[in-house]
Amino acid sequence: xxxxxxxxxxxxxxxxxxxxxxxxxxxxxxxxxxxxxxxxxxxxxxxxxxxxxxxxxxxxxxxxxxxxxxxxxxxxxxxxxxxxxxxxxxxxxxxxxxxxxxxxxxxxxxxxxxxxxxxxxxxxxxxxxxxxxxxxxxxxxxxxxxxxxxxxxxxxxxxxxxxxxxxxxxxxxxxxxxxxxxxxxxxxxxxxxxxxxxxxxxxxxxxxxxxxxxxxxxxxxxxxxxxxxxxxxxxxxxxxxxxxxxxxxxxxxxxxxxxxxxxxxxxxxxxxxxxxxxxxxxxxxxxxxxxxxxxxxx
Numbered sequence: 001x002x003x004x005x006x007x008x009x010x011x012x013x014x015x016x017x018x019x020x021x022x023x024x025x026x027x028x029x030x031x032x033x034x035x036x037x038x039x040x041x042x043x044x045x046x047x048x049x050x051x052x053x054x055x056x057x058x059x060x061x062x063x064x065x066x067x068x069x070x071x072x073x074x075x076x077x078x079x080x081x082x083x084x085x086x087x088x089x090x091x092x093x094x095x096x097x098x099x100x101x102x103x104x105x106x107x108x109x110x111x112x113x114x115x116x117x118x119x120x121x122x123x124x125x126x127x128x129x130x131x132x133x134x135x136x137x138x139x140x141x142x143x144x145x146x147x148x149x150x151x152x153x154x155x156x157x158x159x160x161x162x163x164x165x166x167x168x169x170x171x172x173x174x175x176x177x178x179x180x181x182x183x184x185x186x187x188x189x190x191x192x193x194x195x196x197x198x199x200x201x202x203x204x205x206x207x208x209x210x211x212x213x214x215x216x217x218x219x220x221x222x223x224x225x226x227x228x229x230x231x232x233x234x235x236x237x238x239x240x241x242x243x244x245x246x247x248x249x250x251x252x253x254x255x256x257x258x259x260x261x262x263x264x265x266x267x268x269x270x271x272x273x274x275x276x277x278x279x280x281x282x283x284x285x286x287x288x289x290x291x292x293x294x295x296x297x298x
Contacts, residue, residue, distance in 0.1 A: 028064035039292035088244035089177035122247030138210030158281030
């Protein structure tokens with residue numbers, strides 16, 4: 001038998017977590033665990049001993065909560081607080097896909113978005129898709145990047161609180177994206193990440209050449225960054241929490257001690273050991289055992 005923390009997360013305003021929800025889950029799991037409310041009406045840990053895996057426990061909890069907007073994530077009771085946060089950017093810590101927004105601004109939105117959707121679902125390779133989309137955008141003025149950033153890009157709810165809280169408690173936080181370094185630099189500074197990585201666009205005479213500087217940062221590069229940082233920080237992948245939304249995040253999600261599919265595609269949800277389908281990014285704090293009173297809000 002292994003000791004687990006099963007974290008249930010609702011929304012105090014739109015979908016409050018109530019004791020009845022805990023009772024439904026306990027009945028389904030035929031377990032009577034001790035509970036610890038991390039935020040009244042919002043998040044609660046249920047500590048149980050079970051021979052099941054974390055995925056099986058979370059799946060049964062979600063089944064018990066079917067029809068509600070409540071998330072359920074199960075983690076081992078020990079080692080919940082992670083020392084490394086590695087996060088995707090597009091549709092993870094920001095609401096948009098930057099390349100789609102650039103495509104819209106160029107009048108190529110339908111074509112670009114269709115390719116992006118196929119990448120997120122894992123239907124085509126990221127590298128091939130990136131080259132195809134940049135080829136379509138050849139000739140784009142450099143100034144369009146700034147206008148898209150200023151006018152079209154918004155942060156996901158809870159993004160800054162997640163990073164600032166983990167930083168306050170000693171974690172190293174990095175933004176790693178298959179998107180563009182122009183955006184990762186600005187988003188990392190805005191949210192508070194220690195570092196960032198993204199793909200570099202090639203311009204000549206102020207116009208996009210249609211090429212991307214090699215090597216392209218894709219699935220393997222994200223995994224390599226996680227592995228490298230663990231070595232530099234004296235950590236193991238078990239000490240890391242990784243979060244993303246699409247197929248390009250699979251390798252780092254699988255390698256991390258806690259890999260989270262955040263409002264993710266089915267291709268990623270099936271491989272992640274945690275799924276957040278309803279909550280905002282503060283859910284990643286709750287599943288590490290943080291109380292709402294510990295959140296850093298700036």
